[in-house]
Amino acid sequence: MAMLHIVNKSPFERNSLESCLLHAKPGATVLLIEDAVVGAAQGTVLSDRIQKALESVKLAVLGADLEARGIAQEKLVDGVNVVDYAGFVDLVTGHDNNQSWL
Template identity: 55%
Template sequence: MLLHTVNKSPFERNALETCLQHAKKGSSILLIEDGVYGAVKGTLHAQRLAEASKNVKIYALAPDVDTRGLNGRLVDGVTLVDYGGFVDLVTEHNAVQAWL
């Protein structure tokens, strides 16, 4: 199982799109820093995340969501994790792929 991390806004870079193309069934995606913008409801990126969530687990780092004022604005199916949850995800997966 692979954990993919995305820290760039999909409105500035294509890291999320590339990640979604490479994420295999059973892997997980963690949105951190500006990557959390990819999960905002009503965007093309959110639609793609919703589709991807059928095969992969989608997470977002709660402090980054809070800092950007996005509470309650994320697409359904995104699980919020704190820093401890981030560490748990890293240890639960065989490897981490950072998409920059």
């Protein structure tokens, strides 16, 4: 059963992303939206953690939230996917279940 995990808080402010990655099963997808998108950038204290997570889960960020925060797609950790709103919907329908990390 593949789960879509949705995180919307900055990992520099809360442990939502950290806790999510601790509980995400291999094969799950983690989608970062709103403030959480900053967690996918290169060169942060979390980049290694994100790189490591990509070995077992898929990571996606919502492009609109990325742009709104001035983070270029090229600045993301390699392997992180950018999705638009339609892609967000596809992720929801393409997984058996979803869980939010507030």
